[in-house]
Amino acid sequence: MSGNDTLLPGRPGPQRRQVTLYGLTWSMPIVIWQLIFFVFPLIFLVVLSFWLVKNYRMVPGFDTINWVKMFSKGYFWDAYWRTLGYAGVATIVTSILAFPCAFALAFKVSPKVRRWALFFLIVPFFTSYLVRTYSWQIFLNDNGIFNTLFAFVGLGPFQLLNNFFGTLVGYLTLCLPLVVVLQLISLANVDRTLIEAAHNLGCGRLRTVFQVIIPLAKIGIILGAVFTFILTFGDFVSPYYLGGSKPPTLSILIIDTTKSGQQWPRAAVVAIVMIVTLLTIMFASVAAAYRKRT
């Protein structure tokens, strides 16, 4: 079997469609693995949501009672809107806080500094989020470092932990570096001549940022926002350990329902509602990101 019989690399055009052992060897591992250990568990979750729990044991069946029960509970809807609101606020705050930083790194520093900045922004994404959360507890608790410092100047104590502020600090820890990176990549690719053109045509600095640069860097900004939304919507660490866990978000609800209540089918209902919400928001934003400006 000669290589010339199969498709040429990276070259669109007339192609012979031919399934070879060689092609299957490389294309199939991910399909097999993800179908068995990713798609199948998620499908099973849907099936599970129709099962019943009797005497602390799950019984296969087809009953909509879990859905009816969950949807009729006030605390479920409270948690739903709360989680949506938390993620929404976190997305807006993170995007706004990240932008000046990404902007400065894209336009105001040398390429060398930019490379190192990128490097240092990527590293924390792969380091323990749990330990970083614990560190913030040290800073934010009632007699923590911040309140000690405030006391020196005669202020406080402020409650910084076990409320939404604490949660938000955790969300920022999780998302801010990543969002800066995504915005930075998009901003660095903005055509400089367009910015000069705007200046030459008498467009002020601030107006150039809002009317020229931001629209041109739209994809990175939206992508950063989508990632923040996905990560914060599903995160349980910040609302639990920095936000005080009560009232719960959907992720905390899943954990409580699974770990203490044995009510896996009801947890599955919450999980499916979360996935549907996330997919809807993801597709809507990606469509918005790639839509041509009219």
Next chain:
Amino acid sequence: MSQGNSKSLLLRGYVVLVFIFVFTPIVTSFIFSVNSDRFPTIPLGHFTTHWYETIFADPDVWDAFRVSGIVSITVAILATFIGFCTAYTDYRYNFTGKALYLSLALLPPTIPLVIMGLAMLALLARINMSGEIYSIVVSHVVLCSPFAMAVIRMRLAQINPDLESAAWNLGASNWRAMREVIVPFCRPAIASAFCLTAAVSFDEFAVAWFVSGLNKTVPVIILEILQGNTDPQINAIGSIVFITSMTLVILAQLILMRKTINQTATGI
């Protein structure tokens, strides 16, 4: 012009502030891991290695490091292999349903970890496969392969497609061209993907917490200490975890950066 300068000074100051915010929790953890006070406050107590001695005397911690080591190395091997296969498929072939294929490959990181944990636990418990080391491995490979694929795909984007065709024209089979052209070219990306996926697996706590049972990994131990009271041990374990994962990630980036620079310089 001086107004412009002061503005850009302000911007630079803001950048520094962002970096302080990002690295404060990391540095803090190291400082308090060698601080003598039971409760972390300022002013600091004196230097001590007590917390490190405590955790190293704890067999549970040793066990957790053993489990984490086994899991992350196995996951890195499998995820890098699967990621390589997928990246090569994406690079070389066009076929109907490719968009679906790629979303199947890249979607897992967008599903919240709690949900992945619940789904894996529900399924594995049903077929009596939960609570084992391999339960963690199979779930982590799902989460890590997309990262491996992304790193290797970026490397393949730099290859000259004529190299592979040239090998075929010289009579090499597909397999031989793979072995002697593609794999050597991707070697730095493969090494980098290995380190990166090992780091992701080593840090992952949510799915591991759901499916691990008694085979706790290090992050699961940290999670359990977090649920209890303030305990400086967590800073000691945390610092070791930080050093491990940062070493892996920095290694991954250095391998990738150095090779790329060398080859641009020599014009390959």
